[in-house]
Amino acid sequence: MEIDIQLTTSPIAGKILPPASGAAGAWLEFRGTVRGDENGQPIAALEYEAYPEMAVREIRRLLETLAAKYPCLAARVIHRVGTIPVGETAIYAGVSGRHRAEAIALLAEFLDRLKQDVPIWKRRAVPAASLERASVSRSKSDSQPVVQAAAGHRPALRSLDEAIAEIHSCCRPLPPVRVSLEESFGRVLRETVRAPEDLPSSDRSTRDGYAMLADDPSENFQIVDSIHAADWKPRSLQRGEAVRVATGATLPCVDLRVVMQEHVERSGNTLRITKREAGLNLRRRGEDMKAGQMLVETGAQLDAGKLALLATAGCARPLVSPRLSVVHFTTGDELVPPEKKPGAGQVRDCNSSLIRGLLQPFQVELEQNHLPENFEAAWARLDLNRIDRADLVLISGGASVGDQDFTRPLLERLGFEIVFAQVDLRPGRPLIFGVNGTRVAFGLPGNPLAHFVCFYFAVATAQARLSGAAAPKFFRGQLAVKLEAAACPRETFWPARLDWNDGSPRLNPLAWASSGDVTCLAAANALLRVPANCPALDVDAELEFLPTAGMLGG
Amino acid sequence: MRVLFFAQLQDVTGCAATELASPSPLNREQLWFFLLEKFPGLDVHRANVRLARNWEYADANTRFGDDDEVALIPPVSGG
Numbered sequence: 001m002e003i004d005i006q007l008t009t010s011p012i013a014g015k016i017l018p019p020a021s022g023a024a025g026a027w028l029e030f031r032g033t034v035r036g037d038e039n040g041q042p043i044a045a046l047e048y049e050a051y052p053e054m055a056v057r058e059i060r061r062l063l064e065t066l067a068a069k070y071p072c073l074a075a076r077v078i079h080r081v082g083t084i085p086v087g088e089t090a091i092y093a094g095v096s097g098r099h100r101a102e103a104i105a106l107l108a109e110f111l112d113r114l115k116q117d118v119p120i121w122k123r124r125a126v127p128a129a130s131l132e133r134a135s136v137s138r139s140k141s142d143s144q145p146v147v148q149a150a151a152g153h154r155p156a157l158r159s160l161d162e163a164i165a166e167i168h169s170c171c172r173p174l175p176p177v178r179v180s181l182e183e184s185f186g187r188v189l190r191e192t193v194r195a196p197e198d199l200p201s202s203d204r205s206t207r208d209g210y211a212m213l214a215d216d217p218s219e220n221f222q223i224v225d226s227i228h229a230a231d232w233k234p235r236s237l238q239r240g241e242a243v244r245v246a247t248g249a250t251l252p253c254v255d256l257r258v259v260m261q262e263h264v265e266r267s268g269n270t271l272r273i274t275k276r277e278a279g280l281n282l283r284r285r286g287e288d289m290k291a292g293q294m295l296v297e298t299g300a301q302l303d304a305g306k307l308a309l310l311a312t313a314g315c316a317r318p319l320v321s322p323r324l325s326v327v328h329f330t331t332g333d334e335l336v337p338p339e340k341k342p343g344a345g346q347v348r349d350c351n352s353s354l355i356r357g358l359l360q361p362f363q364v365e366l367e368q369n370h371l372p373e374n375f376e377a378a379w380a381r382l383d384l385n386r387i388d389r390a391d392l393v394l395i396s397g398g399a400s401v402g403d404q405d406f407t408r409p410l411l412e413r414l415g416f417e418i419v420f421a422q423v424d425l426r427p428g429r430p431l432i433f434g435v436n437g438t439r440v441a442f443g444l445p446g447n448p449l450a451h452f453v454c455f456y457f458a459v460a461t462a463q464a465r466l467s468g469a470a471a472p473k474f475f476r477g478q479l480a481v482k483l484e485a486a487a488c489p490r491e492t493f494w495p496a497r498l499d500w501n502d503g504s505p506r507l508n509p510l511a512w513a514s515s516g517d518v519t520c521l522a523a524a525n526a527l528l529r530v531p532a533n534c535p536a537l538d539v540d541a542e543l544e545f546l547p548t549a550g551m552l553g554g
Numbered sequence: 555m556r557v558l559f560f561a562q563l564q565d566v567t568g569c570a571a572t573e574l575a576s577p578s579p580l581n582r583e584q585l586w587f588f589l590l591e592k593f594p595g596l597d598v599h600r601a602n603v604r605l606a607r608n609w610e611y612a613d614a615n616t617r618f619g620d621d622d623e624v625a626l627i628p629p630v631s632g633g
Contacts, residue, residue: 032633048632051560051625054609055632079632091633111633119606119625120632121561430571446573489609514621 001067002074005059007052009082012089018096019074026100028107032091034084038125045126048081048090051119052157052424053489055079058118062110070106072097077110079120157422160491160529163433164461164471166419170435171465174324174391178317181307186363187320188467189300195293195313198286205245205258207281210271212242214257214280223269227252242271251282258282289313299469301362321467324364327387328355328394331406332446333373350448350518351396358455361549362463364392371395375406379413387414391466393441394459396451397430407432407443416441424532426490427515428453440466447515453493456527456546474529474544479537480506483528487535495524496545507545524548555618557589558625563603566595574624579617585624596626603628 002019018027034046063075078092093110097103158166176190205211212221221242227233229248236253237243243252251258258281264271289295295313296306302320310318335349336342352368359366367386371378387393393414395407408418416434421443423431427450432443440462444454461471480501485492495510507528510520529544530537537543558571574588582605590597605612606625618624 049561050632051558051606051609051627054606054625054627057609114633115630117611117630118632119560119627119630121628122631123561 001063001072003060003063004074004076005056005063006078007050007055008078008080010080012078012080012092016076016078016092016094018094019076023098024073024096025098026103027094027096028100028103029092029094030107030111031089032111033089034086036086041125042128043086043125044128045083045085046090047083047123047126048079049121049123050079050081052081054119057489059114062113062117066106066109066113070097070102070109072103072106075106075110081120083126157424158420159424160457163420163423163425163431164457167433167440167458167461168465168471170419170433171440171462172438173468174322174438174466176319176468177322178319181311181316181318184302184310184318184320185304185307186361187302187323188464188469189296189302189306189318189320190298190468191319192294192298193296193310193313193315193318195289195291195295197291199289199312200283200285200287202285203251203254203256204283205247205249205251205281206283207245207258207260208247209245209258209260209262209281210242210264211237211245211251211256211258211282213237213239214255216240220270220272223266223271225252254285256280256282301467301469321469324362324391324463324466325389326359326364326366326392326394327390328352328366328368328396329371330368330396331371331373331378332397335370351444351446351451354448354451354521355394355396355455358452358459358549359463362467364463373406375409378406378410382414384414391439392459392462393439395441395443397443397446411441411443414441423458424490425453426488426492428457428493429490431458433458438466445515448518448521449495449512450515452495452521452524452548453527456548457493472546474546476542477505477507477526477545479539479541479543480508482539483509483530483537483541485530485534485536487533488530489532491532492528492530493546494528494530495520496526496528497523498526498545498547507543555620555622555624558623560625561628563596563599563626563628566599567593576618576620579619581617582612582614585618589626599628 018024036042059077072095074096076094080090084090093107095103095107210221210223216239218240221240223244224241225233225235226244227249228246232250234252237256245251245258259273259277260281263275263277264273295309300306330349330351334346336346338348338353340348342348356366356368371381395410397407408421411432411434412418414436416436419433419435421432422429427447428445430445431454434441442454442459444451456472464471477498480499483494495512497508497510498505499508507526509528510523512520526545526547529546555574555576556571557574559567559569564570572592580588585605586600604627606627607616607618607622
C-alpha cells in the first residue's frame with residue numbers, strides 16, 4: 001500500500017486529490033474537525049501537540065499492519081498540530097481500494113487505533129474570545145523584520161530548509177562602514193571594486209636582458225640605454241638598437257621583445273644574439289586587469305588575496321560590513337574551565353573554545369561569559385547594556401536540565417521574539433531562534449556536535465546575512481565508503497572528512513555516537529546532509545554537504 | 555540519554571526534556587527510579603505513562619542507553 005503521512009502546522013487543504021490509480025474503485029475520505037465546545041464551554045481553538053518523529057512512525061506502522069488485514073491501494077494521512085481554530089480540520093485521512101468494503105474497514109479501524117497509540121495530544125482548549133493573533137516585536141522602521149506569533153503558542157517544529165529560510169528572512173544586512181585595509185580582513189566587502197587603470201600600466205620585462213623591436217631580424221645590436229625596475233624612460237627604438245632592461249622594468253615603447261642576458265654575448269656597448277627564443281619575455285599592458293574591470297564583487301569576504309588586489313587597485317578604505325558584536329553565554333552548573341580537573345558529574349567547558357574558534361574567521365567582537373543555571377541568578381548576572389549593543393546573542397544550553405526552558409524565557413525577557421524553538425534535525429533539534437529588531441539570538445543545544453552543526457547551518461547563515469554575504473551553501477559530493485545511517489526519522493548532519501583519495505575528492509563519514517561526541521570535531525571538515533529515514537548509503541552515493549572550516553586548511 | 559516529556563507531563567517537570575547520564579543501560583525500573591528522583595511529581599502519572607525508546611514503544615525487555623532518545627508518553631488524544 002502506498003502511504004503518505006504529513007504533520008503540519010498549516011491549515012489542511014479543502015480539496016485533496018486521490019492518488020492516481022486505474023485500479024482503485026473506491027476513494028474514501030475522513031476529516032476530523034475542531035468542535036466549538038469542550039466540556040460544555042465554548043472554545044475558539046484546540047491546541048495540539050505531537051512527538052513528530054514517533055507520530056509519523058506510529059501512523060505508518062499502524063497503516064502497514066492494517067493493510068495486511070484489509071488490502072488497500074493507498075492511504076494518505078495529514079494531522080495538523082499547533083493551534084487549530086474551531087471548524088478547521090485537525091486530521092485528514094484518505095484511503096483508496098479496489099472495493100469500498102476494505103477501504104471502509106481500514107479507515108474505521110485506523111481512526112480508532114490512532115487514538116490509542118499515536119503520540120499526539122489535544123493539549124488545551126483556547127477559550128472563545130482569547131484567540132488573538134498578536135503582532136509582536138514591532139520595530140521603529142518598516143524595513144525591519146516583524147515577527148508574527150500567536151499569543152501563548154509554542155512555536156512549531158521547523159524543517160531544516162524552513163529554518164534556514166526563516167533565519168535568512170529575519171536577518172537584514174547591517175549598515176556598512178569604511179575602514180582601512182588593515183581592519184578589513186575577514187569583513188564582507190559591501191561595494192564592487194573595479195580596476196581604476198590597466199595593470200600592468202605598460203609593457204614590462206619579465207627577464208634581466210635586452211629589449212629590441214619584436215620583428216628586428218638583426219644579430220648585432222647597439223645598446224642605447226639602460227632601464228631599471230623603477231625607471232620611466234619612454235623612447236622609440238630603431239632596428240639594430242637595444243635597451244638594457246631589468247626584470248619588472250617598464251619598456252620604453254610598444255612592440256618589443258626581451259632577450260635574456262644568458263642568450264647574448266656583450267662586448268662594450270654592442271651585443272650579439274647567440275640564441276633566439278620564441279617567447280617575448282614580457283607582460284603586456286592590461287594583461288592582469290583592464291581599466292573598469294570588476295575585481296572584487298560586493299558580498300565577498302576579504303581574505304589575504306582579495307586584500308592584495310584591493311591594495312593593488314588603490315582601494316585603501318573599502319566599504320565593508322561593520323564588525324559584528326557577539327555575546328556568548330555558556331550555561332550549566334556542571335561546567336568547569338579547561339584547566340580544571342572535572343569532579344564527579346562535571347565536564348570541562350569546550351563550547352566556549354568551539355564558538356570562539358568558529359567565529360574567528362569573521363573577525364567579530366566577541367564577549368564570552370558563564371551563567372548560573374538558576375534563572376533569576378542568571379538574569380542578575382547579565383550586563384543588559386552589553387547585550388543591547390550585541391548584533392548576535394548566543395546561549396549554549398546547559399546539559400543537565402531542560403535547557404530550552406531556561407534559554408527561551410531568558411531570551412524572551414531580553415525582548416527577543418522566538419521565531420522557532422525546534423528543528424527537525426539530528427543533532428541540533430532543540431535550536432531556538434529569536435529576533436529583536438535588527439538583533440538576533442540563538443539558543444544552541446548544549447552538546448558540542450550539536451553546536452558545530454547549528455553553527456554551520458544556522459549561526460553562519462545569520463552571520464552571513466547580517467554582514468551582507470551570501471549564505472553558506474550546500475555542495476554535492478560522493479561517499480568514499482558505505483554509510484550505515486540507521487534510518488533516523490529526522491534529517492541528519494553527519495560529520496565527515498572530504499579527502500582526496502586516489503586523486504579524487506571523496507567524503508568519509510566520521511564515527512559518532514551521540515551529539516555529545518567531541519572527537520569527531522577535530523577531524524571534520526564537512527557535514528553530510530543525510531535524508532530522513534535513510535537506512536544506508538552505498539559507496540559513491542551522491543549527497544549534499546556543508547563545508548566547514550578546515551576544508552582547505554587540512 | 556535525552557528524556558522527552560510531552561503534554562501534561564511538561565507541566566509536572568517544568569521542562570520539555572532532560573539529560574540523564576548512566577554508565578550502563580537502564581531497565582525500566584531503574585529509569586523510573588532516576589526520573590522520580592529528579593521529578594517526584596511524575597509518580598502519580600507513572601501508571602498511565604508509556605515509555606518509548608528511539609521513537610518506538612518500549613517493552614519489558616527494553617534497555618535505555620546513553621545515546622538513546624527516551625520519551626514519556628502520557629495517554630494520547632490525537633484525531
